[in-house]
Amino acid sequence: MQAQNRTKARTMRERTLGGNLALGAAAGAVLLASAYASASEEGDGLDRWWAPGEGRTFPELLDYDNEHGTLRTLLVGGPLETDGHPFFEPIGPNGRACVTCHQPADGMSLSTASVRAQWDATGGADPLFAAYDGSNCPTLPQGERASHSLLLDRGLIRIERPWPPAQWNGAGVEPDFAIEVVRDPNGCNSGAEYGPEAGVISVYRRPRPIGNMKYLLAVGFDLDPKQGVALPRDPETGVYLSGNLMADNRVSTLRDQMFDAGSTHLGMLDRMSDEDRHRIEAFELSIFVAQQRGGGGEVDDGGATGGPATLRDSEPGELGALGFPVWGEFAAWEEIDEEDRARLTPEEVAFRESVARGARIFRERTFLVSDAAGLTTQMGFGNPFRVACKMCHNMTRMGNDVAPGQVDLGTTTLPFADHFDDLPLFRITCLNDPHPYYGRQILTYDPGFALTTGRCADVGKITLQSMRGLAARAPYFSNGSAQDLHAVVDYYDRRYNIGYSEQEKQDLVNLMSVL
Amino acid sequence: MKKLLTLLAFTAPLSAQAQEAGELVSFVSCPVYRDTDQGRKSGCWLTTDAASGQQWDVSHSPYKPNWDYAIFVEGRVSEEGEDACGAPVLEPVRTSRLLDIDCTRHMIPAEGYPGRFFIAPERYITPLARRPEAPEGPFEERTFYAFFEFDRDFLVYQYSDFIVQQAAYWIEAAQPRRLVVTGYAATDPITVSGVELAESPEIAQARAENVALTLSRLLPGMEIVTRWETGSQPMDLSDADTIPGQSQRRVEIKVEF
Structure with a gap:
C-alpha cells in the first residue's frame, strides 16, 4: 500500500508539473483545478478520504494536490501500518476515528471540500456527520442536509462547553459575566438539555490541524506576556504549557486534548487507555505538514526552504524577531538568479517574486492595531500601536504565537465579526468591570477563551494557530468565516483599516498558499 | 463616577516655563497618539500637562497609554531631542492608565516626525x-x-x-x-x-x-x-x-x- 500511495503521489506531482498553470494576472494566483479534477476522476477521490479502520499504510511521504498546488505530509519513522492504530481505528462507539476530522489531504484538519465530497459519497451516512457534533444539533432530523449545514458550509464541529466554566481538572470557575442566548437557530442553546440554563453552551469551531505539533507545544519564554504571569506547568510532567493547542485553551496538553476529544467527538464512554493515548501522541508528534508545491514550483527550490522537511528538521519555539525571520524561508526568491529564471516559466518566476514580497509585507507592512484584547490591553504596547502581521504570527517557520496566543481579532464578536444567521448569538453581560473595548454588554457568536477562564475581558479571544498547510484546509478562522485565503486578508484589511493594495493582498495570498 | 478630563485643558496657562533636565514632573492628562511609522511599535505618545501647557513625549514608558483613558504621568525631563516625536522627552517615564477618567480618542499624523525605530529594551526576558x-x-x-x-x-x-x-x-x-x-x-x-x-x-x-x-x-x-x-x-x-x-x-x- 505504501508503494501504491507513493506512486500515486509521484504521478500527481508529475501531472502538476506538466499541467497548465493558470496564473492570475498581476501576481500569479495558481489554479490547479484541472489537475485536481483529473486526479479525482482517476479514483483519488476515494484515496483522499481516510475512513476509520481502513488499515492503510501511512507512508513516510504522502502528497495530495489541492487548488494551490501540492500538500506534503512527512511521517518521521514511517511508514506506519494503521491497522489497529488508535488514531485510525474507530475506538469509540460512533464509528469515528481521530483521522475522521484530521485528514491527511486536508493538512491534518478538515476542509469543507472534503466534507461535502463525503456527504455526497455517503448520503450523509459517514460517521463524520454524527448527530452529537457533526450536525448543527442532535435534536434536528439527521438525514437532512440542512441539519448539517454548519459542517458542510463552514466546516464547523459543535463544541459543548460547560456553564459555568470548569477547568481541565473539573474544578469550577466563578465567571464574572452572565450569558444569555439572543438567538438559537439550531436549538442547541435552549430547551431542557442545551443552553446556559441546562449547563451546556454550544459553540461551533473548525478542527485544528494535528501536525507540526512540536511547534504548537513549544515554549519560547517562561512568562506569558498577555497574562502577566509565568506559564503554568503540566502537573504530571512539570513542563511548561504553551497554551497554543486549543481555540479556547481549555486544555493545554496532548494528553488532555485526547481525553477531551475521545469523550466528545468519538463518543467514548470510557477514558482512553494510556496505551492508545501514547500511540496517538507518538503519531501526532511525528507528523509534519506543509505545502510542498505551489505556483512557483517546489517550495524548497531556488534557495527557498519551504515545505515540511524544513519543519521536521528545525528547532521549534524561536521568536522570529530574535532569530530566523518569519517566512524567511522565501528570502532567496527576492532575487531570482539568471539560471533559475532560465529554467522556470515566467509565471513561476512571477509567483516566486510575489511570495517573497508577501513574506516582506507579512513582516514589515505595518498597520495600526486597536481594541484587540490580549494585545492592546495589559502588555504595555499601548492602544493603539503599530504592528505588522508577524507581531502575533511570530514563531519562526510556523506563524503561530510563541507566547500563548489568545487574542481577540473580532472574528467571533460583534461589531467586527461578519453577520451569520445560522450561528447562535450570545449576549454577555460583564458583572464587574466592563470589557475594555466592548463595554458592559457584548454580542458574540463564540465567547472563546472566556468560556475557559470565566472572565469577561477574555470574550472573543481565540488562540492563534499554525499557518502551515493553509492551502489544503479552507475555510479559515475558528468559525470558518473566511471561505478562502483572499477572505482572510480582506478581513484583516477591513478590521484594521490597513489599506492593502490589490497587489499586496495577492502577494499575501500567494505567500499563504505555499506555507 | 467617570470624569471627563478634557475640561482640565481649559485651565492651562498659555505659556510654560522651560524645565531643567532631570526634573521630576507628574500630571494627569489625556494621551495623543502620533502615527509615526518606522516599523513596529514606532508610534509616538504625546500628552500635555495642563498646568504648564507643556506637551511631552512620553513614548518611552514601559506601559503605554490607551487612547480612551487619561494617564498618570510620572517622568523626568530628558535631554533627548524633540526630533523623534515633536515634543520634549520624558525619560525615564511612566504612564499609568486611569480607566475611570475618559478621554476622547485623539490621533495626529506624523507631520514629518519619524518616531523611533523599535529597539528591544534592555529588560527583555530571556528566551x-x-x-x-x-x-x-x-x-x-x-x-x-x-x-x-x-x-x-x-x-x-x-x-x-x-x-x-x-x-x-x-x-x-x-x-x-x-x-x-x-x-x-x-x-x-x-x-x-x-x-x-x-x-x-x-x-x-x-x-x-x-x-x-x-x-x-x-x-x-x-x-x-x-x-x-x-x-x-x-x-x-x-x-x-x-x-x-x-x-x-x-x-x-x-x-x-
Missing part, C-alpha cells in the same frame, strides 16, 4: 533556549523588587517580567530556604492635576499573589510566603528608574537562607 549560565555563589540574603503600573498587579512585558525572571534565575542557583513576597500599594492619597489618586488596598495583596504564583511556576517546590502592606513609601531602587511613585508600587522578593 528559554538562550538561558544564561547560572550565577555563581557565594549567595547571601538578598531582596529583589518588581514594579507595577498604578493600581495594577500585571507583570508588564519587558519590564517587571524581566526583573522577576532574572530574580528566579538567581534564586534557582542560590537554593534558599524560602522566599517572602510582600506586595505594596500606594494607598495614601495624592492630588495630581486636580485628581485625587490612591491605589486600592487590595492591589497590594494581588501583587504579592501574582508574583508568588509566577515564582511558584518558575521555581517549583520553593517555599513562598506572601504578605502585603498598604501605605507604601518611596524607596531608592534602581529598577524604579528614579521615579519615586514607581518605587512605591512594588513587590519585594526577600530571599531567606
Whole structure:
C-alpha cells in the first residue's frame, strides 16, 4: 500500500508539473483545478478520504494536490501500518476515528471540500456527520442536509462547553459575566438539555490541524506576556504549557486534548487507555505538514526552504524577531538568479517574486492595531500601536504565537465579526468591570477563551494557530468565516483599516498558499 | 463616577516655563497618539500637562497609554531631542492608565516626525533556549523588587517580567530556604492635576499573589510566603528608574537562607 500511495503521489506531482498553470494576472494566483479534477476522476477521490479502520499504510511521504498546488505530509519513522492504530481505528462507539476530522489531504484538519465530497459519497451516512457534533444539533432530523449545514458550509464541529466554566481538572470557575442566548437557530442553546440554563453552551469551531505539533507545544519564554504571569506547568510532567493547542485553551496538553476529544467527538464512554493515548501522541508528534508545491514550483527550490522537511528538521519555539525571520524561508526568491529564471516559466518566476514580497509585507507592512484584547490591553504596547502581521504570527517557520496566543481579532464578536444567521448569538453581560473595548454588554457568536477562564475581558479571544498547510484546509478562522485565503486578508484589511493594495493582498495570498 | 478630563485643558496657562533636565514632573492628562511609522511599535505618545501647557513625549514608558483613558504621568525631563516625536522627552517615564477618567480618542499624523525605530529594551526576558549560565555563589540574603503600573498587579512585558525572571534565575542557583513576597500599594492619597489618586488596598495583596504564583511556576517546590502592606513609601531602587511613585508600587522578593 505504501508503494501504491507513493506512486500515486509521484504521478500527481508529475501531472502538476506538466499541467497548465493558470496564473492570475498581476501576481500569479495558481489554479490547479484541472489537475485536481483529473486526479479525482482517476479514483483519488476515494484515496483522499481516510475512513476509520481502513488499515492503510501511512507512508513516510504522502502528497495530495489541492487548488494551490501540492500538500506534503512527512511521517518521521514511517511508514506506519494503521491497522489497529488508535488514531485510525474507530475506538469509540460512533464509528469515528481521530483521522475522521484530521485528514491527511486536508493538512491534518478538515476542509469543507472534503466534507461535502463525503456527504455526497455517503448520503450523509459517514460517521463524520454524527448527530452529537457533526450536525448543527442532535435534536434536528439527521438525514437532512440542512441539519448539517454548519459542517458542510463552514466546516464547523459543535463544541459543548460547560456553564459555568470548569477547568481541565473539573474544578469550577466563578465567571464574572452572565450569558444569555439572543438567538438559537439550531436549538442547541435552549430547551431542557442545551443552553446556559441546562449547563451546556454550544459553540461551533473548525478542527485544528494535528501536525507540526512540536511547534504548537513549544515554549519560547517562561512568562506569558498577555497574562502577566509565568506559564503554568503540566502537573504530571512539570513542563511548561504553551497554551497554543486549543481555540479556547481549555486544555493545554496532548494528553488532555485526547481525553477531551475521545469523550466528545468519538463518543467514548470510557477514558482512553494510556496505551492508545501514547500511540496517538507518538503519531501526532511525528507528523509534519506543509505545502510542498505551489505556483512557483517546489517550495524548497531556488534557495527557498519551504515545505515540511524544513519543519521536521528545525528547532521549534524561536521568536522570529530574535532569530530566523518569519517566512524567511522565501528570502532567496527576492532575487531570482539568471539560471533559475532560465529554467522556470515566467509565471513561476512571477509567483516566486510575489511570495517573497508577501513574506516582506507579512513582516514589515505595518498597520495600526486597536481594541484587540490580549494585545492592546495589559502588555504595555499601548492602544493603539503599530504592528505588522508577524507581531502575533511570530514563531519562526510556523506563524503561530510563541507566547500563548489568545487574542481577540473580532472574528467571533460583534461589531467586527461578519453577520451569520445560522450561528447562535450570545449576549454577555460583564458583572464587574466592563470589557475594555466592548463595554458592559457584548454580542458574540463564540465567547472563546472566556468560556475557559470565566472572565469577561477574555470574550472573543481565540488562540492563534499554525499557518502551515493553509492551502489544503479552507475555510479559515475558528468559525470558518473566511471561505478562502483572499477572505482572510480582506478581513484583516477591513478590521484594521490597513489599506492593502490589490497587489499586496495577492502577494499575501500567494505567500499563504505555499506555507 | 467617570470624569471627563478634557475640561482640565481649559485651565492651562498659555505659556510654560522651560524645565531643567532631570526634573521630576507628574500630571494627569489625556494621551495623543502620533502615527509615526518606522516599523513596529514606532508610534509616538504625546500628552500635555495642563498646568504648564507643556506637551511631552512620553513614548518611552514601559506601559503605554490607551487612547480612551487619561494617564498618570510620572517622568523626568530628558535631554533627548524633540526630533523623534515633536515634543520634549520624558525619560525615564511612566504612564499609568486611569480607566475611570475618559478621554476622547485623539490621533495626529506624523507631520514629518519619524518616531523611533523599535529597539528591544534592555529588560527583555530571556528566551528559554538562550538561558544564561547560572550565577555563581557565594549567595547571601538578598531582596529583589518588581514594579507595577498604578493600581495594577500585571507583570508588564519587558519590564517587571524581566526583573522577576532574572530574580528566579538567581534564586534557582542560590537554593534558599524560602522566599517572602510582600506586595505594596500606594494607598495614601495624592492630588495630581486636580485628581485625587490612591491605589486600592487590595492591589497590594494581588501583587504579592501574582508574583508568588509566577515564582511558584518558575521555581517549583520553593517555599513562598506572601504578605502585603498598604501605605507604601518611596524607596531608592534602581529598577524604579528614579521615579519615586514607581518605587512605591512594588513587590519585594526577600530571599531567606
